[in-house]
Amino acid sequence: MGVEVIIFDVHGTLVEKGGVKAFRAAVKSVVSFLNSRDVHLTEEDYFSIWKNNLKCWSSYLYENKEVDFYRWYEGILYRVGIAYDKSLIDLFNNYWMEGFKNFTKPIQGAGKLLSELKRQGYKLGVVSNGLARNNVLDLQRTGLESYFSSIVISSDVGYRKPESAPFLKALAELETNPQNAVMVGDSMKEDICGAKKVGMRTVWVRGSDGLRTVTDKVLDSDAAVQPDETDVADVADVVVDQLEELYLLLSAGRWPS
Known part of the structure; x- marks a missing residue:
């Protein structure tokens, strides 16, 4: 056969x-969302948080293991200073993906x-x-x-x-x-x-x-x-x-x- x-x-x-341009748009979308919830960060602040969260999981990823959706965002929220909340994570991710929409x-x-x-x-x-x-x-x-x-x-x-x-x-x-x-x-x-x-x-x-x-x-x-x-x-x-x-x-x- x-x-x-x-x-x-x-x-x-x-x-x-969309590469880097789309990534920046996603960061901007998330920062706007956070600012609306009185969490005041710059885009540079959030990129640093995102990168540190990624590096936290790097040894896991190098072993070809994958991070669960909510565990990934748990680390982001912790670094932002927001309590873990699944419904908030869903909303957070919606804003993140909205930044990629026009580039995808x-x-x-x-x-x-x-x-x-x-x-x-x-x-x-x-x-x-x-x-x-x-x-x-x-x-x-x-x-x-x-x-x-x-x-x-x-x-x-x-x-x-x-x-x-x-x-x-x-x-x-x-x-x-x-x-x-x-x-x-x-x-x-x-x-x-x-x-x-x-x-x-x-x-x-x-x-x-x-x-x-x-x-x-x-x-x-x-x-x-x-x-x-x-x-x-x-x-x-x-x-x-x-x-x-x-x-x-x-x-x-x-x-x-």
Whole structure:
């Protein structure tokens, strides 16, 4: 049996979230919310709080474990000086995501590719790192959510890519074996090596540094040892520079098989 399932990463592969400009808009939105509740911080203050919270979890993340949504925000509220409250965290996150709204858009060619894959009968899934509700919201905002039969986000699993758990959960939900599935992603370490480890075929979409998240950059700057990813082009079954190239390969019948 050949390929029957295609699994995609989200950010940098299907969705562009706006990089540093969008991040600054999110910080501004949160600071406005906090100021309205008589918590007076500057945008620089909040960025420092966010970064310190991230660094607090860095050893956890380096082990490819994922932070739960409410535990992440518990640390933020503690540093801001607000008592833990789930309903407040939900509201807080809404303001955070509002800052990204005008910047979040599908990568060029994403919709056309997903539509063609569905037309040809492939089952589609997502395996992505991050907070589940925010990943899903990004897919909704870009009109891509409806293409997928399975959406697996690391915060719901407890482990981040390249750990096997997220991939295996998606494969189980899509009722297929690794040998019949392809992973499409822009991260060499997380998507390509992670999927290869469980026996999937891979398509590496070589992204630019501008698509990397602020979170990745903060974590990378603190890493004692940077991963060696120079040989990934030899590991991936297919390498493209843009998602649109994958559509052309598909149309030409050159899908990994």
